[in-house]
Amino acid sequence: MKKYRVFVMGLLLVPSLALAGDEPVSEMAFILNTFSFLVMGILVMWMAAGFAMLEAGLVRSKNVATICLKNISLFGIAGILFYLFGYNLMYSGVDGGFFGSFGLWSANDTAALAGDYSGNYAASSDWFFQMVFCGAACSVVSGCVAERIKLWSFLAFCVVLTGFVYPIQGSWSWGGGWLADLGFIDYAGSTIVHSVGGWAALTGAVILGARKGKYTKSGRVNPMPGSNIPLATLGTFILWMGWYGFNGGSVLSLGSAGSVIEMSNVMVNTNIAACGGMMAAMVLVQLMYKKVDVTMALNGALAGLVSITASPASPTLGSAVLIGAVGGVLAVLAVPFFDRLKIDDVVGALSVHLVCGVWGTLAVPLTNSSATFTAQLIGVAATAAFVLVSSSVIWLILKVTIGIRVSEEEEMLGCDAAEIGMEAYPDFQRVSIGGSTGISGYTTSSVLRN
């Protein structure tokens, strides 16, 4: 079955390969490829909103404003750092090496403007598409270290992550570096984006320590439930939708029948992997705990999405469901696992992005015969080593200089009051009491004053 599928995929590719060799890229193909990067990039940007809402819903009310600020500001940092350092470090002159070059990035479309479309797409569209991925990797970290990290220390970490750590490890494969030469395959970033965020989050969580009161000495876990389940659900749906751009855009072209067929398969597999992850998570949680925890079901959907991200084009629908389902199972098992290690992950970022990022990468050879298990393992291990070491160094430097954790009193008060002097839900008063449950309706105090 696998050989047949590869054969068919190969047949589809042959005409486009022939075209690439014999005929120049048409202006239409150039336009469509550029269009794909732009629109898919917008969907990936939208994932930043998804992360923000998911995290806002899973932290306590007293920390919601801070997490919103962290999410939007890290995206701003990613955009600027990717221009200052990131893109060129990741893509410019890597040549089988370990990193690219330094220098401000700027668009060069001279050839295309002169009628030569062999560049395949407008330069800025590629920069845009890659930049939003950088932002996504950074977003993974913020949820894990929430509720006790200092705002500016976190943002300082993001500067180094988006400007250097992410681009350097990204250059090894997507930039045409040494991992690409080994045959490592990570289609849309299970390792390059998700596990990188995961490893950085892991070191952060360990060096930062757990929230006060989360774990008792006897090893009991004190839950700290999130403030807004609807927001968390909305965030998950937004991430799911954005993922169509994340994986779909990673086809990297739209200019031929072959590429749109591949994009269609990618979208379908991406979706069904999320379905598989979510259902597997729901069933497992029901079996393990006798009740379905909605936050674990949300994590399950995301786990499926992360798992398929390493190779969303190659599997059959059936394989995609299974890959997603395994991801969902792993995420559900990982949540109490990290709690047993007393690693406090507020939103399940480690369980979803780290664990499933690794699983998704290692699963590629199961459906894609161009991949080897050895190359995948080397890729996972090398990325892990690099990000673990570099992020630990950054966290430790920050810890001994400006400090990374708010004081115990500030943590009790809440980051919103302590760090930014603002509440997420200020002045909400209930009005119009009545009805069968006795209470309904909210308004702000400004209305009540009249």
Place this chain on the structure above:
Amino acid sequence: MKKVECIIKPFKLDDIKAAICDLGISGMTISEVRGFGRQKGHTELYRGAEYQVDFIPKLKLELVVPAEQVDVVIATVLREGSTGRIGDGKIFVSSIEQSIRIRTGESGCDSL
């Protein structure tokens, strides 16, 4: 004047309120409270970790009425607020020294 303070199950509010108003009593105050008595709490689960919730949401209903009406108010609340199960709540009666209507300055039973 007496204050009748009732801790009730939240879903009983409508029935009690309607019956109290039928008695001709024109005002009351409610607040959301949490508490427990003999009704034990329950266990909840969040991301695989169990925790005990002891304080159960209730409503506190406060009425200040002329002393003569206390008995009929109590009887009404008992009738409408009881489910027969643990956790129905309690009624407390205390004396009110003074009562004043802010708009007009009326005091005593005229202000109720």
